[in-house]
Structure formats: structure tokens, C-alpha cells
Amino acid sequence: MKTFDWIVMCATLAFIVLYGLWRSRETDTVDKYLRGNREMPWYAMALSIMATQASAITFISTTGQAYVEGMRFAQFYFGLPVAMILICMFVVPFFYRANVYTAYEYLERRFDAKTRALVSIIFLIQRGLGTGLILYAPAIVLTVTLGLPDTATTWIMGLIVITYTTLGGIRAITWTDVQQMIIMMFGLISSCVAAVWMMPANVHLMDAVKLAGAAGRLNALVTHFDPNDRYNMWSGLIGGMFLFLAYFGCDQSQVQRYLTGKNMAQGRISLLFNAMAKIPMQFFILFTGTMVFVFFIFEPAPLLFHKTELATIAADAPVRAEYESAIVARKEAALRLMKDDAAQGEFRAAQERVTAARTQASKLAHNVNDTNFIFLNFVTKYLPPGLAGLILAAIFGAAMSASSAEINSLATVSVIDLYKRFAKRDGTDRQYLNASRAFTVFWGAYAVVTSQFARNMGSLIEAVNTLGSLFYGSMLGVFVLAFFFPKVSGTPAFIGVLAGEAAILSCYRFTGISYLWFNVIGAFVVIATGVLLAAFKPANEIRAT
Amino acid sequence: MLHQKSTAASLKEDGPPPVLGTWNRIYAAILIYLVCIIIAFGVFTAAFNR
Numbered sequence: 281m282k283t284f285d286w287i288v289m290c291a292t293l294a295f296i297v298l299y300g301l302w303r304s305r306e307t308d309t310v311d312k313y314l315r316g317n318r319e320m321p322w323y324a325m326a327l328s329i330m331a332t333q334a335s336a337i338t339f340i341s342t343t344g345q346a347y348v349e350g351m352r353f354a355q356f357y358f359g360l361p362v363a364m365i366l367i368c369m370f371v372v373p374f375f376y377r378a379n380v381y382t383a384y385e386y387l388e389r390r391f392d393a394k395t396r397a398l399v400s401i402i403f404l405i406q407r408g409l410g411t412g413l414i415l416y417a418p419a420i421v422l423t424v425t426l427g428l429p430d431t432a433t434t435w436i437m438g439l440i441v442i443t444y445t446t447l448g449g450i451r452a453i454t455w456t457d458v459q460q461m462i463i464m465m466f467g468l469i470s471s472c473v474a475a476v477w478m479m480p481a482n483v484h485l486m487d488a489v490k491l492a493g494a495a496g497r498l499n500a501l502v503t504h505f506d507p508n509d510r511y512n513m514w515s516g517l518i519g520g521m522f523l524f525l526a527y528f529g530c531d532q533s534q535v536q537r538y539l540t541g542k543n544m545a546q547g548r549i550s551l552l553f554n555a556m557a558k559i560p561m562q563f564f565i566l567f568t569g570t571m572v573f574v575f576f577i578f579e580p581a582p583l584l585f586h587k588t589e590l591a592t593i594a595a596d597a598p599v600r601a602e603y604e605s606a607i608v609a610r611k612e613a614a615l616r617l618m619k620d621d622a623a624q625g626e627f628r629a630a631q632e633r634v635t636a637a638r639t640q641a642s643k644l645a646h647n648v649n650d651t652n653f654i655f656l657n658f659v660t661k662y663l664p665p666g667l668a669g670l671i672l673a674a675i676f677g678a679a680m681s682a683s684s685a686e687i688n689s690l691a692t693v694s695v696i697d698l699y700k701r702f703a704k705r706d707g708t709d710r711q712y713l714n715a716s717r718a719f720t721v722f723w724g725a726y727a728v729v730t731s732q733f734a735r736n737m738g739s740l741i742e743a744v745n746t747l748g749s750l751f752y753g754s755m756l757g758v759f760v761l762a763f764f765f766p767k768v769s770g771t772p773a774f775i776g777v778l779a780g781e782a783a784i785l786s787c788y789r790f791t792g793i794s795y796l797w798f799n800v801i802g803a804f805v806v807i808a809t810g811v812l813l814a815a816f817k818p819a820n821e822i823r824a825t
Numbered sequence: 826m827l828h829q830k831s832t833a834a835s836l837k838e839d840g841p842p843p844v845l846g847t848w849n850r851i852y853a854a855i856l857i858y859l860v861c862i863i864i865a866f867g868v869f870t871a872a873f874n875r
Contacts, residue, residue, distance in 0.1 A: 350874075354866070361859045365852045493873035500874070501866040513863065545840035548848065555855055559862055624875065 281426060281660050281668060288669030292463060293676055297444050300456030304448030310712045313449035314381055314692050316540035324454050325550035329537045330557065331457035331678070332685040334464060339678045340418065342562065343471075344651035346569025347576075350497040352511040354566050357559045359520025363528060364555035368548045370763055371529045376544040381696045383535040383759070390762040392770030393701065398777055399758055400697035403532060404690060406751040408723065411686040412730030413747070415441075418679040419731070422672075426660075434731045437679055442724035445684045446717050450540060453684045460677035465561075467674040468568055470667055471659065475571040478662060480578050487618045491577060492570040494617060494624050495631050500563065522799050526752040530759050533689035572658050577614050579662070580607055583638065585653035589645035599640045606633035687727060691719035749795040750788060753802015754780035760803060761810045772813035773806075780806035 307313050320328075345353050378386045384403065388396035419433040444452045476485050492498050502512040528534045528551065538547040583603045584590040593600065610630035616623035642648055659671045695716045700707065707715075754777050761768045761776065768776075783805040784798045793801070842851045 358859070358863065361855050365855060368848070369852070489873055493875050496874060498874040499870055501863065501870045503867070543840050545842065549843065552851065552855060556858060559859075563866075 281672070282665045284665045285669030285672065288666050289673040289676070292670060292673035293440070296456050296459045296463070296673075296677060297440060299459055300444050300452040301448050303455035304451035307447075307449050307451055308713070310695075310709050310716060312451065313713055313716050314536070314688075314696070316449075316451045316454060318540060318542050320451075320454055320540040320542075320546070322541060322546045322549040322553070324458050325537055325541055325546065326553040326557075327461040328454040328457035328681075328685075329534060329550060329554050330561070331461040331464070331681040332533060332537065333558075334461075334678050334682070339464065339565075339675055340652050340655050342565045343569035343572060343655040344653070346497065346566040347573045347654045348651050350499040351563070351566040351570060352499050352502055354500055354559065354562045355502065355511050355513055355516035356520050357562050358513060358516035359518065359522070360524050360558050361555040362517070363521045363524035364551045366525060367528050368551055371759070372538065372544055372547050372551070374763060375535065375539060376547065380539070381536075382532050382693050383530055384532070384693060384697050387758065387762060387773075388701075391758075391773045395758065395770050395774045395777065396697060397702070398774060399755060400693050402751050402755065402777070402781070403693055406747060407531075407533065407686050407690055408726060409730060410747050411683055411690065411723070411727040412733070414686060415679065415683045415727050416731035418675060422656075422675070426672075431732065434728055437676065437683070438724060438728035438731070441680050441684045441687065442721060442728075445687050445724065446720045449716070449720075450536065450688055453681070453688055454537070454540065456677075456684070457681045460674070460681045463670065463677060464674045467667075467671040468565055471655075471663070471671060472564070472568040472571055474663055474667065475568065475575045475658070478579075479575055483574075483578065483618070488571055488574040491574050491614050491617065491627070494627050495573065497570045497573055500566075519800075522756070522803070523752070526756040526799055526803075530752070530755040531689075532693050533685045536689050536692060537685070569655065572655060575658065575662075577607075577611055582657070583641045584645060584648065584650050585657045586645070586648050586650040587653075589648040589650070590641075592646070593641055593644050597644065599637055599644065603634065603637035603641070606630060606637055610634055683727060687720060687723045690723040691716055694719040694723070746788075746795045749798040750784055751781070751802075753784055753799040753804075754806050756799060757803035757806025757810075760807055765807070765811060765814070768810045768814040772810045775813055776806040776808075776810035779809040 309317070311317050342353065375383065375386060378389055380386050380389075382400075384396050384400045387399055415434050415438060416430070419430040419437070422428060422433050423430040444456060476488055479488060489498070504512065505514045506512060538550050541547040541550065582590060583593070583600060610627065610633070613623055613627035613630045617627045642650070656675075659668050663671065695712060699715055699719075700712060704711065704715075757780050758773055758777050761773050780802040784802040787793050787798060787801060788795070842848055845851050845854060
């Protein structure tokens with residue numbers, strides 16, 4: 281990367297952080313620190329929610345995924361609008377009327393202190409471990425691409441995040457998220473335009489679309505139902521809906537975003553904006569990946585985008601010669617296909633040769649999955665000076681926005697649900713503010729330290745998803761009990777959560793069920809256990825909502 | 826106390842949606858939008874993915 285790119289990247293990140301801190305000046309009460317004094321406009325909340333979801337690894341992976349297997353991942357978000365509508369109808373009113381700081385605070389009002397404490401601790405365990413992974417995941421990619429040691433990358437990102445999160449609280453996070461989201465979108469649009477622009481002069485946008493389609497990369501809709509196929513219309517609508525219900529309804533890192541609005545309407549609008557914007561945004565990110573794919577038809581792509589692993593394959597290995605021959609054949613077939621549809625079979629055959637060579641190379645290079653390195657390779661090697669720096673700033677920004685939101689939510693739950701509830705009930709506002717800042721530093725440091733162990737955990741994106749699925753089902757189940765089963769009281773709900781966790785952990789340990797189903801299983805066990813136990817509880821134990 | 830301080834501000838009534846008059850109409854519009862998106866994805870796939 282050129283010096284100018286480093287300057288652009290550092291200046292952009294400095295601007296984002298300083299702007300966030302400036303917007304969060306005079307954060308001198310707990311309410312301002314944890315809920316932004318409930319003054320946040322809907323658009324800031326909406327962009328903050330989007331930025332929190334878009335971690336760096338998602339940003340990098342999604343484009344790479346389109347390169348490798350097309351646009352089918354977009355269907356994963358079909359369940360999001362339905363989930364957002366249900367949350368706006370049933371969850372947002374409960375939280376706003378209860379005037380809570382955390383989602384789990386509501387559980388004590390509805391059930392009892394022990395259920396609140398249990399779910400809070402489950403959240404802290406899950407998110408505490410997950411935040412380290414979120415911080416470490418982009419570091420691997422950036423390390424390989426930029427040559428920075430991963431320890432240095434995580435510490436630099438960690439210290440920046442801890443600084444602005446500790447000083448400015450949720451207001452700093454929200455306003456930095458807004459900037460990060462704008463830069464992310466600008467970076468993606470620029471990348472897509474640049475990918476098409478840098479193709480040979482005789483290749484126009486519609487030619488690029490035709491080639492991507494001929495390679496099967498424009499598969500945005502798959503309608504057949506197959507439970508083993510992770511991304512199709514039905515898994516998106518049903519599985520995605522459950523996942524997003526749990527994520528936006530029970531995860532404090534998201535709930536805290538829409539609780540910063542001045543009223544319920546602002547919270548609802550921010551969520552519904554996401555419901556409408558997310559699918560087109562994902563479509564565009566994936567489309568950018570397909571344009572990068574077409575770009576590499578004309579610009580010789582490396583056999584593997586993971587430089588270190590590529591170096592482990594011998595220079596005279598037959599797979600290298602086969603790959604070189606295949607990409608030349610593919611380029612020639614592509615040029616013919618642009619003029620004559622009859623060349624489609626020839627193009628597909630060449631593409632299959634390229635894919636087969638890459639698969640073989642991956643096996644030779646310790647089964648490396650280089651999906652996450654494709655987009656960064658394109659950015660750092662081909663984009664004009666300045667733009668590459670801006671996009672890397674967007675990637676760093678995405679990592680920071682996701683982790684700052686997690687750290688802030690961990691501190692909020694620690695202070696509100698545990699410290700204030702069980703350790704210091706009659707403290708002053710200043711004491712709680714100081715405690716919030718202290719917990720922010722603690723969780724930030726914890727995330728940085730745990731991220732150092734993440735390098736031994738294999739596929740990080742899978743580790744993050746699996747970790748979340750081990751706990752989301754129980755959390756979703758207990759909130760469904762709280763909202764829709766008024767006869768279920770505290771102890772049945774508490775036992776239900778324990779039963780749900782036992783069921784999920786048993787599935788994880790003793791069965792081969794895909795982790796995507798853990799949310800459904802866990803929620804079902806919590807609800808069934810709670811309802812059954814409540815049937816045997818005396819009526820006077822039922823709490824008012 | 827935290828809650829006493831901010832209760833008045835937080836218990837403001839729910840405001841109307843910015844368009845369409847009621848929230849239920851907004852939800853219906855988003856469901857229609859989702860159907861349109863799925864149809865558009867289908868048309869896009871059928872037109873370009875060979």
C-alpha cells in the first residue's frame with residue numbers, strides 16, 4: 281500500500297473518532313452515557329444499527345462470497361423485514377414503556393431478579409467471548425494483506441475503541457457509526473464503479489453482467505426448499521427471521537441502539553429503515569463482489585489470494601500450470617461470449633477448470649479458505665491511491681463500530697443489571713457514570729486480551745456464529761415467555777432458561793445438528809418448560825406485567 | 826435515582842408514523858415491499874443468471 285493510502289486511512293479514522301467525541305461532549309450523566317439522553321434522531325440510530333451489524337469480516341467476506349459462489353447470500357436477509365415488524369409491534373412498546381436501560385432489566389419487572397441475573401450473565405459470557413473474536417477477525421486479513429503483526433492490529437483497534445467508547449459512551453459510538461456507515465457505503469460504491477471502470481475498454485457494464493450471469497454468480501433467488509442448503513428463499517424467510525428476532529429483540533448491543541430515541545416512534549422508524557435498506561445494501565455489496573469476479577477474468581488473478589499459503593505451493597506444481605492455462609482459456613472464451621451467446625458452454629467449461637484448480641490449490645495449501653482475502657487483494661493492488669486507503673479505513677471502521685457497540689452493551693449490562701442491582705443500589709449518578717466508564721475499560725481490555733487467543737480457533741466467522749447460537753435460543757425463549765405468556769412467572773421462566781441452555785449444549789456436544797437450528801430448539805425448550813411448569817404453579821405467584 | 830430522573834422524558838406517547846397515517850399501514854407497506862424485492866430478485870436471476 282502506498283504512503284498516500286496510509287495518510288488517507290489514518291486521517292479518515294482520526295476524523296471519525298474526533299467527530300464522535302465532539303458530538304458526545306458534555307456526557308456527564310449515566311443517562312447520556314448509556315442512552316444518549318434519549319435524544320438521538322432516528323437516522324443516527326438507524327445507521328448505527330446498520331454499522332453495528334456490519335463488522336469488518338462481514339464487509340470483506342460478503343464480497344468474497346459473491347466472487348466464489350454468487351449472490352445467493354442476499355436471501356439470508358429476507359426474514360429481516362418480518363422480524364423488524366414483529367419487534368416494532370411487540371418488543372419496542374414493552375421496552376419503551378418500561379423505561380429500561382437494558383433488555384434484561386425488563387425481565388425483573390416481568391419475572392424476578394434471578395431470571396434477570398441469569399440472562400444478564402448469559403449475555404456477558406456470550407458477548408464477552410464474541411467481542412474478542414470480532415476484534416481479531418479482521419486483524420488476520422489485515423495482517424496478511426498489509427504485513428502488520430496481528431497483535432499490533434488488535435491493540436491499535438482496541439485502544440482506539442476503548443478511548444472513544446469510554447469518553448463519549450453511546451453518543452460517541454452512535455455518531456462514529458454514522459460516519460463509518462457513510463464511508464463504508466462510499467467505499468463500496470467506489471469499488472464497484474472502479475471494478476467496472478478498470479475492465480478492458482471494450483467491456484461495458486452489461487457485458488460484465490452477462491459474464492457474471494454465465495458463470496452462475498447472479499443467483500440472487502433460489503426458490504427450491506432444501507434443509508441442507510443454507511441460503512435459499514425459505515431458509516432466509518424462516519431461519520433468518522428467528523435469528524433476527526433474537527438478535528434485535530434480545531441482544532443488548534442492538535436493543536440499546538433503538539432505546540436512545542426520544543420516543544417509541546423514533547425507535548420504530550430506525551428499525552423499519554433497516555428493514556427496508558438492508559436487503560438492497562446486501563444486494564449491492566454482493567453485486568460489487570461479482571464485478572470484482574468479472575474484473576479478475578481480464579486481470580490475471582492469483583491462484584490463491586492468501587499470499588502466505590500460496591507460497592507453500594511449489595513453483596513447479598502442476599496445479600499452477602493448469603491454472604495459468606485455464607485463466608487464459610476463460611478470458612478468451614469471455615471475449616467470444618460477449619459477441620456470441622454460442623460461446624457460453626466454452627466459457628463455463630473454462631470457469632470450471634479455474635474453480636477446480638483453485639480447489640486443488642486450496643487442498644495443497646492446508647485447506648485454506650481465501651474468500652476473505654479476495655476483496656482486499658483487489659483494493660490494495662488495483663484501486664487508485666487514496667481510494668484504497670479510504671476503503672481500508674472503512675474496514676477498520678467497521679471492526680471498530682461492531683466492537684465498540686459490544687463493549688458498550690457489556691458495560692451497560694454489568695452496571696445496570698449486576699452492579700447497581702446487586703452491589704450498590706443507592707449510588708449517585710456520578711458513581712454509576714464512573715462505574716460505567718470503568719466497566720467499559722474492563723470489557724475493552726478483556727476483548728483485546730481474549731482476541732490474542734482467537735488465532736487458535738480455526739474459522740473465526742463460524743466460531744462467532746456458533747458461539748451466538750449457543751445462547752440466543754434461550755434468550756429468545758425467555759423474552760417470548762415474557763411478552764406472550766402472562767401466566768408464566770419467574771421460577772418457571774428461570775428453569776426454562778436452564779433447560780433451554782442444557783438442550784442447546786447437549787445438541788452441540790452430542791449431535792450433528794447444524795448450529796443454525798439451535799435458536800429454534802433453545803427457544804422451543806424454554807417456552808415449553810416455562811408453560812408446563814407454570815401450569816403447576818399457584819396463581820398467586822403470577823406477576824403483573 | 827436513575828429511573829426517577831428520566832421517567833417523565835421516556836414515557837412520552839408514541840408518535841404517529843411519518844407517512845401513511847398508522848403503523849399498521851407502514852407494516853403492510855413493508856411486507857408488500859418485501860414481496861416486491863423477492864419478485865425483483867426472481868426477475869433478476871431469471872434474466873441474467875444463465
